Amino acid sequence: MNLKALAYELRRDTVDLIRAGKAGHIGGDMSVMEILVELYFRQMNISPENMDSPERDLFVLSKGHSVEAYYSVLAKKGFFTKEQLHKEFSKYGSRFIGHPNNKLPGIEMNSGSLGHGLPVCVGMAKAGKMDHRSYRVYTVMGDGELAEGSVWEGAMAASHYKLDNLCAVVDRNRLQISGGTEEVMAHDDLHERFNSFGWHVIDVADGNDVDQLHAAFEEAKTVKGKPTVLIANTVKGKGSPVMENKAGWHHKVPSDEEYAQICIDLAKAEEVALVNGARDTNDVARANCEARANDVMKANEAARMNANEEVYA
């Protein structure tokens, strides 16, 4: 599976979902996408079939506001259908609310209030150690979230109990709702902070590159006697210059014009990923890739025309 292309496909799904629900934390959805894609499609032993298995890997989206990206990933993974998701998200009486909700298949714990995911995962990882199970536990936190004191209570306990089956990821997009993280509450010495709490720390230079993330997660699996944190340097709003690195896109629904441009940008990026992916594969795979790339461009053109019609109607 071409995970680089998949990340852009799911970004398009996520933007569509936000338009359908008329709400969403779009900036963080875009920054976290490769982290979720790498976890759900290459790292974790999780599927709709094994959700009742005590050996499954466990995941908690601590930055619960990135739920639109999470829902899109879970739909692609088969936990529910994309059609159902897009029809019900944020609607009256829906289970698809604006933060993760464990009444939905595939979601372990409710989140939304920040600073809960890591401590909960400490409990999950501790249970794994008690029962001598081989599963791993993953959580993704936002960088602004790290101002919550409970994160550091959890960090302390994770190293105290030598939870090497626990891997946390910081989606380090450097922006939060009020502006830059360093202006709001500085924590640029994040590597040293986690290190001093007894964690193995991996800096991922480009946290929107699944290959770099893959290498980091693989390294984490080899670490013994301590938990690992990936500081994934990402771009908030990744995928379109309309959104990228703009704090105002923390929570926003794109206008028709913005949506048209975002669709073009995401489709182009997906096409590049598909064509690049084809270079390393055989002719049949390349033909499939190119056909897929054409489909993407056609879909994009249709979306753009549709948006234009809405704008000029």
Next chain:
Amino acid sequence: MAKTANKQMICEVLMEAAKTDKDIVALCSDSRGSGSFTPFADAYPEQFVETGIAEQNLVSIAAGLAKCGKKAYAVSPACFLSTRSYEQCKIDAAYSNTNVKLIGISGGVSYGALGMSHHSAQDVAAMSAIPNMRVYIPSDHLQTRELVRALLKDEKPAYIRVGRNAVDPVYEEGNVPFAMDKATFVAKGEDAAIIACGEMVGPAKAAAKLLEKEGIRATVLDMYCVKPLDEAAIVEAATHAKAVVTVEEHAPFGGLGSMVAQVVCRECPKKVFNMTLPDAPVVTGTSKEVFDTYGLNAEGIAAKVKEALEIA
């Protein structure tokens, strides 16, 4: 009969169950001594988790353990457990529906002269307001034993508040009427109804005996199950009573008294008199001295019942 603190009984029941159930896990926040859980920690180190002085973490870790099949008993002073970790109780235990039993030790004014920081006079109101959170306040160690045995059989979150000190038993060994989520009638009389919970049930029972000497017959209802509240028992106790008096070790708002008043007002309207701690930091002193100051003793309750009957 020898006195046993309710918290000690919780530890004993869990230790008994832990002999055969390896999924029982006790967690403490540097509170194993004050919670009487040192014997559990010593006997079952593999089933004990110390979180240090970090009550928020205590509850979240308990929820994570429970999600993975553990029966998590988080033991911490009620004052910290109920308000410092309130959000973790709300989200990680109740909202995520994990099998976490929150054991609030040294509840109410158990810590006496240590001051308002160590008193939990808001916990019942706070915990009861959380959807999917049950609230239990057992009256003596025998009822505590029955309650914890019952709680071991379910997989839902609950908050259990117990006091620090051993109190005189309300019940007798071999004769402990108990049904889960059903209040216990300690005495029955048609003149007045006294509805109490926790450490106030003992004085309420004693008050009924004092009143009996004066020819006043009172029902005493042990409402250990504050949530889900046994409304049918309240109606049964209150319908024919001329006055209803509630007694609790809690602030005047949102506790047992408020809840009973809601039910009586709707089902069998009459005056309800609430005996509570004041809406103020309590006087410095031992639990007994605090109770005596605010009339939360047998004589005070009896006097309140007579006052209520005169007004009613």
